Amino acid sequence: MSNLLLDLRQTLRALLRSPGFTLPIVLVLGLGLGANVALHAILQTVLLRPLPVAERENLLLIKVQPKGEKGLWNASHPQFEDLKGFPGPFTAMTESIHESxxxxxxxxxxxxxxxxxxxxxxxxxxxxxxxxxxxxxxxxxxxxxxxxxxxxxxxxxxxxxxxxxxxxxxxxxxxxxxxxxxxxxxxxxxxxxxxxxxxxxxxxxxxxxxSSALPPGFFTNREIPAFHITARLKAGATRAEGQAALDVASAALAKAHPESDSGRAFVLEGLEASEQTLLNRVLPQRTLLFAASGLALLLGVVSASGLFAARIRRREKEFAMRYALGASGGALARRLLLEALLLALMAAPVALASGLALARRLMLNPGQAASDASTLPTLDGGILALGLGLSLAALLLAALIPMLRTRRQDPAQILASRGGRTATSAGGGLFVATQVALSLSLLAASSVALGAFRSAAQMGYPTAHRAFMQVSAPQDPGLAERVLARLRAHPEVAFAARSAAAPLGGLRVMFGLRGGDRTEMEHLPAAMVGAGWFHALGVPLVEGRDFTDRDGKDKVILNETLARSFFPDGSAVGRPIDMGGGQRLEVVGVVADHRMRFDPDFHLPMIWLTHEWLQMDSCCLLVAGRGNARALRGLMKDALAQEKPGAEPDQLITLEDHVAATLHQEHQNLRLLGLLGMGSLVLACFGLWAALNLHVALRRRDMGIRAALGATAQHLLASVMGLGLRLLALGLGIGVAGVWALMRLVQWRWPGLPQIGALDLAFSAGTLLLAGLLACLLPALRAARVNPADVLRSE
Known part of the structure; x- marks a missing residue:
């Protein structure tokens, strides 16, 4: 026991005396492990949350699936009352409203x-x-x-x-x-x-x-989906039996109420659905994130292993002397294992702190305080064990290969040698090539994921110089028009218009249409906007015109995707569309595809209805100004106060801030992947620099002799740069082969994920090559400055 404590003290003292070795390993592995701890903490918090409800597996939510809609809606109060009357394998059914x-x-x-x-x-x-x-x-x-x-x-x-x-x-x-x-x-x-x-x-x-401002018919209108329905299955009943009962109810209600329930089906949803929804919001493209964090961890292990190899190479003669004096191989291995254990204990707090901080940041909404969040990861036994276990396993794995290599060396040969070996035999080359290969894979994956996030975040309209205000006035239906007129008259306002909901807002309206050669009714998402909306939003008109104040309910505008779908043989402007019931609509314009809803599909087919459909208590007023968008907020608030003293907007925000807040989680993941990619680049360059630096230190005598025999500084610089280029080329070759194999695996296992293209690979390889050459330059300049007189004098 005393020998163990002595070894611990000596090992700790040796690590503290070598900050150039200890600090990089602790930071590199700690931060690399932090991404993995963050992902595990989020999954554990979301998927393993305890709920103090009885028989959770029998508790289900009943949602409404409109035809043509990807998401699920809540139900109306009349629909809930109807469902209670249908027989089914439910012991109880209740409703609630969550928006109060x-x-x-x-x-x-x-x-x-x-x-x-x-x-x-x-x-x-x-x-x-x-x-x-x-x-x-x-x-x-x-x-x-x-x-x-x-x-x-x-x-x-x-x-x-x-x-x-x-x-x-x-x-x-x-x-x-x-x-x-x-x-x-x-x-x-x-x-x-x-x-x-x-x-x-x-x-x-x-x-x-x-609530003092409920819309008319809140409890009687079948078109107000504000009610959450919760049902409990009977003991022994299955979800399939419950869904079958709801299918019967859906068909019966569609026949009894065709104007509201046609094309809508009731579906059962387990409590795990909200967990998946939160995961999709917090960790979109999470398969790529898991792959990237795994590569980052592997890269950290390889980097630490390279540092161990370099440290062992510098201490070869010390170890050989210990062997010659009778030290056993087990004693030296124990010293290396103690180093790995102490380094793991140092890296674990970095991993836990960075991982939990990242996880909490990903799960918080923009501007949300931690005290307001319903669910946040905390340090518990599971996460603590994960951090310590990963740190220890990573350090033991990193030290394993250099330790095995040390046991195979001949002490007599080491003590007899006076020169160094090549960088590869010095313990750097193989690790550096592996680091470069892994960095290339991580950079390419990050490039693809960044492209996917950028595609998901495209709007199709400018967000600068624009602001919007959400106004509710159930007792004053003309308020919005008066405020709009006042805004249009202001010299700082270029365009002003209103709509039922803001861009990326939560209002969802489905509209049944037939058009062109389509005989079946299709249910499509719709938005209700007023005159000049597209000019105010900055969406270009492909053909036709924008809405005017004179347009009635018989005029519609389509986006490009819907126009091509309904009228592939020519222009859609002036063509009729049938909405059922004998009512025909005329297409007056086609606008470029853009995102009006939160759906990530940029080319979602959409239809726009006129202001005549805007008979709602709440609406959105959008203003495009000629100056600062933030100044528009005060202007809009003043206009509202002048028309109705004391009135306050429900929401007042610049369009740029609104889009940034809505896509906050996507931006979080974009930054996370960017940091992983940049981190891998830094690690690869650090490993290359360390290997070449060690090569120069071990070959300093040989370089001095060469310089004395006539080798120029350019020759010495070129020899080190050539070695660095060979390591880079080897690593890039291994990396390209690895990426190709990874692409095949991803395509087979997850066919829906975006693939790494040739452009992504070329950009990643070029970035890595340029950064690697810069990393090679410092050791090469050090070699070029070798003074033969100083080297020979030291001999």
Whole structure:
């Protein structure tokens, strides 16, 4: 035991005396492992989250699938009432509304909360047991009593876990009826859907107490998809049986209500769907991210192995002397293993800290504080074990090959030798070539992923010099037009228009159409916009014209993709389109493809309807200005206040900021891949520099003799640069072969992923070659400055 402690102290002292060896390994491996820790932490947080609900596998969500729509919608209240009457393998079915928000008045401060409204039996259907107090009684649910159940997190954060909270009356910001706290939810429950935090729950019939501006027919209109339906399967029933029952209900409701339910189907969705949705938002193209992080880890191991090899090469004579004096091979191997263990303990905190910081940043929305997030990774036993285990395994693997090489050497030959060996035999060449190959693979993968993200982020219109304002005025339907007229008259405004929703907004409208030679009705996404919308947005007209104030419901505009699909034989302008029921529409224009919705498909077929369809309480006012977009926000707010004193916009933001916030996660991943690619480039160049630097140090005597015999500085520089070029060429050759094999594997295993093209490969190889030559230059200049007199004098 005393010998082990002595070895530990000596090994630690040796590492601290060699910061040029210790620090690079700790940082390189720590940061390389950090990306892997981040991905694991996100997956563990999302996929392994505990939910305090009874029999989670029997709890399902019922969604609506409109024909032609990729995503799923919520249902309307009449649809929920109809579904309850159909027989099926469900023991219970309940509804809720999740979009309600308010602010609680707690002393002199206001606390923003989400306040879902839940239907009868919601807590019983989910099998939730309160940690304090009770849930709602049947009478409170039926009458919409002003009572609430707080989430456990809100109770702890806003009320400091006060057990006397039961029976306390809490006021809201806008003077609505205060509510009484009757219970506190179970710890760890903040809603069924991951990423959608819920702070407190109230009976659905108390909705009017929280929201003073519900649209007309909110509970009676079949076209308002605001209601989440949750159902519980009977014991022993399968999801397939539940879906079969919903298929029967879909067909019956489509026949009973063809104007609203035709082309729509009810589908069952498990609770894991929200987990996949969050993963798709946080880690789009995550297969590429996993491959890139794996390559980064492998590159870190190879870099560390090269550093171990260089360190062992410098200490060859020390080890040979120890062997000659009777030291056993096991004792020397133990010293190397202790070095790997201590380095792993140093690298693990770097990996854990960088990985958790990256994971938390990826899961936070723009401007969102960590305290407001519903789910964030934390350091637990699993992640701690992962960081320590990966660090130890990586360091042991990195030290293994150099350690085996040391055991095969002949001490007598080493002690008898006076010169160095080539860079390859010095422990650098093979590792450097491998680093270059891995770096090429990672750079090429990053280039492809960056291209995919850039394609997904293309808008089709400029975002500069534009801002929009979301306005709600249910009691003043003419307000938006008056504000619009005032904005158009302002000298700083070039164009102003309105629409039902902002670009990339959440409003989704499906429209059934027949056109050209198509006899079957197709359900297509639509947007409702006013006159001059495309000029204000900056979308070019391919043919025809923009909407005017005189256009009625019989005029439409198509995008290029839809126009080519419906009218492949010629111009679409002036052609009729049938929307069913004997109503025909005339195409007045075709606009270039652009993104109006959050769907990543840039060429999504879309139809635009006129302002006559804009009979809504809320609309978006878009302004294109001649100056700074941020100055437009004050101008728009002033225009609203002049038309309606005291009115506040629901949202006021520049279009550039809106697009950046909407695509925040894509940009996060783009930066992550860019950092991985740049990191791999730096590691490859560092390995090349270290190997050549070691080569120059070990061959310094030979270079001095050559210089004394007439070799010029240019000859010495060229010899080192030639060695560096050979290592680069070997690494690039291995890398190209590896990328080719990787492409075949990816194409076979994940055919939907983007492939590495020749241009991506050429760009990556050229970048690596240029950076590698610069890395070779410093050791080559050092060789060129060798003074033969100094070298021979030292001999």
């Amino acid at each position: 928000e308010t602010r609680l008045r707690l002393g002199d401060r206001l606390v923003s909360v989400t306040c879902p409204m839940v239907g009868e039996g919601w807590f019983r259907t989910l099998g939730l047991r309160p940690s304090l107090g009770r849930t709602f009684t049947a009478d409170e649910e039926a009458t919409g009593a002003p009572v609430a159940v707080l989430s456990h997190r809100l109770w702890r954060a806003a009320f400091q876990g006060d057990p006397s909270i039961l029976g306390r009356t809490v006021s809201t910001e806008r003077g609505l009826v205060p509510f009484t706290v009757v219970g506190v939810g179970p710890a760890g429950f903040e809603g069924l859907e991951l990423g959608q935090r819920e702070d407190l729950w109230m009976p659905m019939k108390s909705l009017m107490r929280v």
